[in-house]
Amino acid sequence: MPQTANLLRLVYASRATQEMSFTRVLTIIAKSRSANKVRDVTGMLLYDGGIFLQVLEGAPESVRGLYAAIERDPRHHSLKVLFEEPTKTRLFSGWSMGHSGATAKDIAGLPGMSDAFLDGHDLDRLGETQVRTLLEAFRKGALDLQSA
Numbered sequence: 001m002p003q004t005a006n007l008l009r010l011v012y013a014s015r016a017t018q019e020m021s022f023t024r025v026l027t028i029i030a031k032s033r034s035a036n037k038v039r040d041v042t043g044m045l046l047y048d049g050g051i052f053l054q055v056l057e058g059a060p061e062s063v064r065g066l067y068a069a070i071e072r073d074p075r076h077h078s079l080k081v082l083f084e085e086p087t088k089t090r091l092f093s094g095w096s097m098g099h100s101g102a103t104a105k106d107i108a109g110l111p112g113m114s115d116a117f118l119d120g121h122d123l124d125r126l127g128e129t130q131v132r133t134l135l136e137a138f139r140k141g142a143l144d145l146q147s148a
């Protein structure tokens, strides 16, 4: 994908229908990787304390189409788009779907992050400024991103 392409970055949070085991999260990621390669979508997924936080980036129609499918997935509910922006560059260019083991506590510990998440389970209350801080932390490698 050339750097000049018009891309969309979308970040949402959701609540898991049931508490997810690590294995079940990795199953979602493994399936996502092959499907996202086909759509040329990149991003990352983190799960902590019943909350998913996912970043999707790619051609706007690909991201919106994928989000529409993800939205219907019964494994989670109460999806909330935290942030959406047009961009020309990918933050997760090497990841058809990276997995972050970062926890809400790790996120609360980032500089500039408010106290709102200190109880550890409020990722879906991140505001736009905080999502930007979070994305910047991923970009700098301050939060881990792993291949599963």
Ligand SMILES: Cc1cc2nc3c(=O)[nH]c(=O)nc-3n(C[C@H](O)[C@H](O)[C@H](O)COP(=O)(O)O)c2cc1C
Pocket (backbone or CB within 6 Å): 028, 031, 032, 033, 035, 036, 045, 052, 054, 066, 069, 070, 071, 072, 073, 075, 076, 097
């Ligand atoms: C939190 C969460 C994140 C997901 N992320 C992706 C993803 O990045 N890519 C993907 O293809 N499917 C993802 N899925 C799975 C989709 O919701 C859906 O199962 C998949 O697109 C297959 O849909 P289909 O059975 O209608 O073909 C995710 C599911 C959940 C619960």
